Amino acid sequence: MLPRVLLTPIARETLLAAVRQAAPREAIGLLGGVGDAAADHAGTAALRVTSFLAVANTSTAADTFVVPAATFAAAAATLRARGEILLGFAHSHPAGSAMPSLQDRRELWRDCLHLIVAGDGAGPADWCAFRLTSRGVEPLPLEVA
Ligand SMILES: [Zn+2]
Numbered sequence: 001m002l003p004r005v006l007l008t009p010i011a012r013e014t015l016l017a018a019v020r021q022a023a024p025r026e027a028i029g030l031l032g033g034v035g036d037a038a039a040d041h042a043g044t045a046a047l048r049v050t051s052f053l054a055v056a057n058t059s060t061a062a063d064t065f066v067v068p069a070a071t072f073a074a075a076a077a078t079l080r081a082r083g084e085i086l087l088g089f090a091h092s093h094p095a096g097s098a099m100p101s102l103q104d105r106r107e108l109w110r111d112c113l114h115l116i117v118a119g120d121g122a123g124p125a126d127w128c129a130f131r132l133t134s135r136g137v138e139p140l141p142l143e144v145a
Contacts, residue, residue, distance in 0.1 A: 003035060004046040004141045005113065005129045011049045012144055018054040019092040019121030027117075028065040028091040029054040030075050032084035037113040037131055047087055047113055047140075053078060064103060065091055088113030088131070094120050098128035100137055108132055113140070 007015075011031070018027040035047035055075050059066040076086050089112070093101070098118035100108070108114055110132050118126035129142035 002138060002140050003037065003039065004143065005049065005115075006046045007049045007115070007127075007142065007144045008033075009145050011052045014054075015052040015090055015115075015117065016121045016125060018052065019094070019117050019119070019125075021121075022054075022057065022092065023094045023120035023122075025062055026057055026059075026065045026092050026094065027054060027121075028057050028067055028089065030072075030079060031087045031090055031113055031115060032079040032082065033087045034085060035087060036085075037087050037111065046143075049087060049113075049115075051079070051082070051084060052090055063093075063096070063101075086112075088115070090115035090117065092117045092119075092121070098126040100128070100130060100132075105132065105137060110134075115142075 030053045031049050032051040033049040053075050055067050055071050057065040079086050098116045116128045129140040131138050
């Protein structure tokens with residue numbers, strides 16, 4: 001059974017603030033919390049996202065993101081220092097849908113949680129949680145608290 005994803009209010013607000021700040025460019029950051037995104041779960045086990053840590057998007061294009069390895073490593077270390085696990089990543093599609101783009105399907109890391117927020121963070125947000133595996137995109141049930 002696919003893991004259910006719970007986005008806590010503090011993680012949601014931090015993420016939406018980063019989306020607003022980055023618009024019209026894409027926001028990107030790390031999702032910290034509890035759980036194992038690669039595992040299948042029986043019953044109601046969940047990935048609990050307790051924080052979002054924004055990182056700088058160094059891409060010059062409007063519809064993509066690039067995160068330098070050193071930036072990622074520093075953010076991952078911050079999560080570890082807080083006692084959180086790196087569950088995956090969130091990014092925004094300011095002018096698109098919440099569905100993973102072709103580039104997302106090609107380039108995003110496998111077997112971790114991905115969260116996409118559609119919109120600029122100012123209005124109602126559309127969300128998509130998924131993981132990429134050898135089987136392709138697996139949408140995960142998402143609960144936004
Ligand atoms: Zn994308």
